Amino acid sequence: MNVYQFSSPATFYPFAGWLAPWFAWSAALLAIAGLWIGFAVAPTDFQQGEAYRIIFIHVPTAWMSMFIYLVMGFWSVLALAFNTRLSAMMAQSLVPTGALMTFIALWTGALWGRPTWGTYWAWDARMTSELILLFLYFGVMALRNAIDDPRRADRACAVLTIVGAVNIPIIYFSVQWWNTLHQGASVSLTAAPRMASIMLIGMLVMAFAAWFYTIAVSLWRVQAIILERERSASWISALPGLAGALR
Amino acid sequence: MLEVLELAARRGDAVLFRRLGFRVEAGKMLVVTGPNGTGKTTLLRILAGLTLATAGRVLFRGEAVAPGSPKLRAECVFVGHLPALKDEFTAEENLSSLVELSGVRPTASQLRAVLSEVALDAQRALPARVLSQGQRRRIGLARLSLLRRPLWLLDEPATALDTTGLALLGQLIARQLAAGGAVVASTHQTLDLPPEHLEWLVLA
Amino acid sequence: MAGAGMSADVDSGAGVGAALRWSVERDLRLALRSRSELGVQLMFYVIVVTLFPLASTPERMLLATMGPGVLWVAALLASLLSLPRLFASDFADGTLEQIALSPFPMPALVFGKILAHWLTTGLPIVLLAPLLGIQYGLDGTALWIVTLSLLIGTPILSLLGAIGAALTLGVRGGGSLLALLILPLYVPILIFGAGSADAVRAGLSASANLSLLGAGLLIALVGAPLATAASVRIALD
Numbered sequence: 001m002n003v004y005q006f007s008s009p010a011t012f013y014p015f016a017g018w019l020a021p022w023f024a025w026s027a028a029l030l031a032i033a034g035l036w037i038g039f040a041v042a043p044t045d046f047q048q049g050e051a052y053r054i055i056f057i058h059v060p061t062a063w064m065s066m067f068i069y070l071v072m073g074f075w076s077v078l079a080l081a082f083n084t085r086l087s088a089m090m091a092q093s094l095v096p097t098g099a100l101m102t103f104i105a106l107w108t109g110a111l112w113g114r115p116t117w118g119t120y121w122a123w124d125a126r127m128t129s130e131l132i133l134l135f136l137y138f139g140v141m142a143l144r145n146a147i148d149d150p151r152r153a154d155r156a157c158a159v160l161t162i163v164g165a166v167n168i169p170i171i172y173f174s175v176q177w178w179n180t181l182h183q184g185a186s187v188s189l190t191a192a193p194r195m196a197s198i199m200l201i202g203m204l205v206m207a208f209a210a211w212f213y214t215i216a217v218s219l220w221r222v223q224a225i226i227l228e229r230e231r232s233a234s235w236i237s238a239l240p241g242l243a244g245a246l247r
Numbered sequence: 248m249l250e251v252l253e254l255a256a257r258r259g260d261a262v263l264f265r266r267l268g269f270r271v272e273a274g275k276m277l278v279v280t281g282p283n284g285t286g287k288t289t290l291l292r293i294l295a296g297l298t299l300a301t302a303g304r305v306l307f308r309g310e311a312v313a314p315g316s317p318k319l320r321a322e323c324v325f326v327g328h329l330p331a332l333k334d335e336f337t338a339e340e341n342l343s344s345l346v347e348l349s350g351v352r353p354t355a356s357q358l359r360a361v362l363s364e365v366a367l368d369a370q371r372a373l374p375a376r377v378l379s380q381g382q383r384r385r386i387g388l389a390r391l392s393l394l395r396r397p398l399w400l401l402d403e404p405a406t407a408l409d410t411t412g413l414a415l416l417g418q419l420i421a422r423q424l425a426a427g428g429a430v431v432a433s434t435h436q437t438l439d440l441p442p443e444h445l446e447w448l449v450l451a
Numbered sequence: 452m453a454g455a456g457m458s459a460d461v462d463s464g465a466g467v468g469a470a471l472r473w474s475v476e477r478d479l480r481l482a483l484r485s486r487s488e489l490g491v492q493l494m495f496y497v498i499v500v501t502l503f504p505l506a507s508t509p510e511r512m513l514l515a516t517m518g519p520g521v522l523w524v525a526a527l528l529a530s531l532l533s534l535p536r537l538f539a540s541d542f543a544d545g546t547l548e549q550i551a552l553s554p555f556p557m558p559a560l561v562f563g564k565i566l567a568h569w570l571t572t573g574l575p576i577v578l579l580a581p582l583l584g585i586q587y588g589l590d591g592t593a594l595w596i597v598t599l600s601l602l603i604g605t606p607i608l609s610l611l612g613a614i615g616a617a618l619t620l621g622v623r624g625g626g627s628l629l630a631l632l633i634l635p636l637y638v639p640i641l642i643f644g645a646g647s648a649d650a651v652r653a654g655l656s657a658s659a660n661l662s663l664l665g666a667g668l669l670i671a672l673v674g675a676p677l678a679t680a681a682s683v684r685i686a687l688d
Binding site for chain 2: 466473477480481485538542545546550552553556560679684688
Binding site: 022080132135138139142143146147149151152155156157160162164166167169172173174175177178231 | 642644674
């Protein structure tokens with residue numbers, strides 16, 4: 001089997017359509033299992049009470065928010081190095097999900113912070129970096145929307161994504177640095193209570209749910225992008241059920 | 248000198264051309280014509296390496312060249328719609344700056360000679376902002392004359408030129424062809440050139 | 452005159468110095484002929500710095516605390532204000548096309564433009580900083596350190612900003628889009644820059660901050676011209 005054939009949108013389109021439901025169903029099942037572990041099985045924390053349970057959503061989305069940007073960086077390098085259309089489309093398909101994960105992580109973080117720290121927002125190193133990461137996602141989305149020619153937008157966003165990916169570790173480090181210099185009476189996230197293993201299992205299951213959800217959604221989104229970009233191509237008008245819709 | 252194989256280009260959704268192929272030999276000029284919006288400018292920008300083609304290859308002296316390859320950049324000169332002049336600079340400063348950007352350091356006497364060749368003696372020390380469109384074009388012609396490059400890519404070089412300007416353009420091209428250079432130009436005007444040196448490409 | 456067999460007068464390896472000289476000299480000459488615009492940008496910096504005490508309090512202790520941060524934020528904003536002009540006129544008149552087609556290495560040409568931009572917009576800010584710092588009641592060492600941090604940091608602002616300026620060429624909503632793209636990337640420079648004077652005030656050494664800023668400058672010097680050149684090519688396509 002030739003792997004490279006999947007780099008053509010025409011062959012990838014049906015493959016993505018076949019793959020996406022598997023990931024979507026796995027994500028749904030894992031999410032149910034993970035939430036059940038998190039909310040029913042895992043014991044109440046003796047320090048934080050029930051409020052800690054939000055970490056079953058907070059931590060997996062925070063992981064995904066950073067992981068997705070790295071994957072976008074990977075596709076962007078491929079897109080620039082080999083000028084492949086599909087890699088750029090893959091990168092594009094991940095941006096909204098990445099921004100969503102970042103937003104959920106920030107929101108749940110604030111909800112968790114209120115009962116735990118007594119404040120919705122603290123200039124904690126991780127929260128600040130996460131906020132800047134959200135701005136980076138917004139930047140890529142805004143640049144994409146500002147450019148009409150999709151091929152130019154692909155390459156411009158790829159450059160921006162790579163520059164951002166190089167910067168993320170530096171940003172994270174600098175914020176950490178700033179935070180230690182200015183550390184006042186605020187509480188630290190790193191002093192998290194020792195985690196029971198069932199909590200860890202719940203979090204891992206939820207992380208896989210978030211991961212598979214991301215894959216499913218980005219595959220569907222890639223299909224939509226392919227349809228939009230290649231609407232003049234002959235193979236698209238041959239797709240069942242689409243011939244009429246595209247005219 | 249220049250060969251194009253199976254070239255295709257699109258702007259947004261519209262396919263401008265596909266499976267385009269032609270050759271330009273040394274001593275020949277390829278005149279690209281066709282109605283507006285058929286991709287004349289795009290074709291020239293692809294040849295210069297500014298725009299990426301959707302498909303196809305460009306061979307220069309028999310070797311495939313990537314867009315923007317240093318080899319091609321060192322051997323061709325592109326004159327586009329935009330004159331690349333700075334309003335703040337005089338005609339002479341503009342010319343010398345542009346020529347230096349192409350890696351040639353002209354002497355003061357060379358600059359003077361070529362400016363008088365394109366009949367810009369009197370405007371030599373005037374800032375470019377007071378020059379007319381035709382006079383700005385003539386600075387581009389002076390640049391062609393100073394840069395000895397085997398391949399010229401000219402996008403609508405006749406625009407805004409008066410009759411003497413057109414005659415000048417014709418002379419410059421004739422000299423380039425006689426010296427074994429090649430020219431690809433998009434134009435609507437007819438230039439006074441011997442027909443055996445001309446080849447035609449009509450985009451539709 | 453023209454003819455076949457006449458090859459380039461430049462080979463790209465040796466062209467770096469000539470390319471730098473060409474673009475620095477040209478942009479400095481252009482800047483000299485539109486001096487008033489440079490003055491306006493500098494005034495913007497001075498006014499922004501002056502506004503902060505009016506918005507908070509003229510209390511000396513607080514001003515000395517805020518001072519380095521204010522100088523840095525104002526430098527960020529001033530850099531953002533001047534960046535769209537880095538490539539805009541060359542893009543509009545076609546010079547950027549000729550730069551992309553020049554036999555000189557394009558990152559060197561672009562770097563020369565960035566250098567000229569810093570000399571005309573960043574360096575005046577650095578030179579003014581001690582004066583404005585006195586307004587904020589900064590004392591000897593803090594004043595000297597914040598100026599030094601600006602000297603190392605403002606070139607990074609120009610280098611990173613150039614990438615954004617190139618990406619937003621000819622794009623809808625250029626200026627505000629540029630701010631959205633670039634300001635998040637400025638965060639580390641702001642932290643290390645303003646942090647250096649904070650460290651001095653807290654009785655610590657500023658050398659760690661300044662070294663990190665210097666390392667950032669090295670990374671930006673290597674990476675930014677390449678990324679900017681690639682972005683300019685994308686904008687011309």
